[in-house]
Amino acid sequence: MKPEQASEHLQELTTHCIRCGFCLESCPTFVETGNELSSPRGRIYLVRSATEGKLKWEDIRPSLDSCLGCRACETACPSGVQYGQILEFARERISKDHPDKAKEALLGSTTSPSMLRTQLGLGRLLPGKRIPAALSKLLSGEVSEVDRPVPQSEVRLPDLDSSSLPAVKGEVYLLEGCAMRVLFPRVHQATRRLLRRAGYTVHEVNQGCCGSMHAHSGYLDAARQMAEALIHAMPGDLPIVVNSAGCGSTIKEYGHLLPNSEAATAFGARVVDASEFLHRNGFVTELRKSNGLSTKVTYHDACHLSHGQRITAQPRELLAAIPGIELVPLAESDMCCGSAGIYNVLQPKMARSLLERKYANIAATEAAIVATGNPGCHAWIAQAAREHGRKVSVLHTMELLEAAFTGIAPFED
Numbered sequence: 001m002k003p004e005q006a007s008e009h010l011q012e013l014t015t016h017c018i019r020c021g022f023c024l025e026s027c028p029t030f031v032e033t034g035n036e037l038s039s040p041r042g043r044i045y046l047v048r049s050a051t052e053g054k055l056k057w058e059d060i061r062p063s064l065d066s067c068l069g070c071r072a073c074e075t076a077c078p079s080g081v082q083y084g085q086i087l088e089f090a091r092e093r094i095s096k097d098h099p100d101k102a103k104e105a106l107l108g109s110t111t112s113p114s115m116l117r118t119q120l121g122l123g124r125l126l127p128g129k130r131i132p133a134a135l136s137k138l139l140s141g142e143v144s145e146v147d148r149p150v151p152q153s154e155v156r157l158p159d160l161d162s163s164s165l166p167a168v169k170g171e172v173y174l175l176e177g178c179a180m181r182v183l184f185p186r187v188h189q190a191t192r193r194l195l196r197r198a199g200y201t202v203h204e205v206n207q208g209c210c211g212s213m214h215a216h217s218g219y220l221d222a223a224r225q226m227a228e229a230l231i232h233a234m235p236g237d238l239p240i241v242v243n244s245a246g247c248g249s250t251i252k253e254y255g256h257l258l259p260n261s262e263a264a265t266a267f268g269a270r271v272v273d274a275s276e277f278l279h280r281n282g283f284v285t286e287l288r289k290s291n292g293l294s295t296k297v298t299y300h301d302a303c304h305l306s307h308g309q310r311i312t313a314q315p316r317e318l319l320a321a322i323p324g325i326e327l328v329p330l331a332e333s334d335m336c337c338g339s340a341g342i343y344n345v346l347q348p349k350m351a352r353s354l355l356e357r358k359y360a361n362i363a364a365t366e367a368a369i370v371a372t373g374n375p376g377c378h379a380w381i382a383q384a385a386r387e388h389g390r391k392v393s394v395l396h397t398m399e400l401l402e403a404a405f406t407g408i409a410p411f412e413d
């Protein structure tokens with residue numbers, strides 16, 4: 001999209017806001033601050049003013065930087081405002097005029113599996129050091145309160161019993177992602193096993209980053225290149241199963257990222273969240289026949305699953321089907337935990353405040369396990385769980401579903 005087209009598109013997107021304010025109480029940064037400039041309505045007004053030349057783009061940057069990109073405002077909006085697109089196009093506009101080298105370097109390191117592995121390896125060499133905080137300090141020259149958990153050891157699961165498996169009825173692709181494959185390879189292991197239990201095998205391909213974090217940060221040209229490479233890597237019409245909410249949300253919307261590409265829209269239509277896929281394939285019935293787990297579980301809605309993809313019922317129905325599980329509701333379950341991609345590194349105070357709020361709600365359920373569907377939320381909430389004495393374990397929904405069959409629930413190291 002040419003710059004003038006992007007600007008017109010951005011202005012048009014903002015015209016759908018009727019300033020009703022219905023979104024305000026759903027917005028975590030407004031709830032925390034009470035400040036209109038930290039609300040969706042305020043941010044849209046600022047963007048519209050900048051597109052009209054009434055405000056300078058760099059002057060509205062702090063308000064946009066403080067936005068989580070959680071899209072809770074979209075779910076709440078009666079007018080159908082596409083806030084996620086507004087944010088991405090506005091961030092792109094700002095970053096083109098005023099590049100942020102520290103942010104670019106951080107994006108590069110968190111979306112490269114080899115660089116992530118290097119950072120985690122460094123973490124092992126420097127016990128007690130907070131590696132992402134050190135990285136953030138290196139990049140920006142500022143001290144960050146943020147850290148992330150060290151990687152957890154892989155769980156050794158027994159081989160699948162072929163006599164109990166259904167005949168193979170199809171193939172799918174599995175998106176490996178960047179953070180997921182490095183931080184939580186056990187989630188891919190669980191997902192592959194569940195897919196096989198549902199009668200599907202994974203068609204293996206070399207694949208790179210989907211561009212999700214770049215898109216959310218407004219680096220749309222980089223995200224487009226990554227999208228095109230991923231489309232090329234997964235030809236044909238096989239479903240593309242994704243177990244990372246942020247990636248799934250972005251890929252489903254490749255048509256927005258590449259508006260002149262029919263291939264991008266068609267590719268997005270093939271994407272299905274892992275919980276959505278299993279649910280669609282009758283897996284609730286399979287889970288009811290599983291060995292089960294005797295434990296109390298609650299569920300945190302990852303923003304890009306609940307707000308980005310509007311998937312809330314399927315994971316809950318799958319979890320509730322496990323014999324012996326008591327699934328208890330979580331207050332503010334669809335409020336962002338503060339992780340939000342690289343937000344917790346760039347905006348540590350707000351991220352920390354939202355994490356403590358999330359953890360307090362989780363603790364109030366007295367659940368032994370909190371399940372979720374995104375690696376960012378998983379790592380961030382697990383950090384709070386460690387700091388608060390490991391009274392609750394954080395698991396990806398896929399891990400818990402697989403544990404229903406094996407009886408082996410992987411806990412934090």
Ligand code: SF4
Nearest residue numbers: 017018020021023077
């Ligand atoms: S974004 Fe939607 S809910 Fe929020 S003020 Fe605008 S129209 Fe109302």
Ligand code: SF4
Nearest residue numbers: 027067068070071073
């Ligand atoms: S994306 Fe989230 S933080 Fe940003 S304005 Fe919307 S609700 Fe608020």
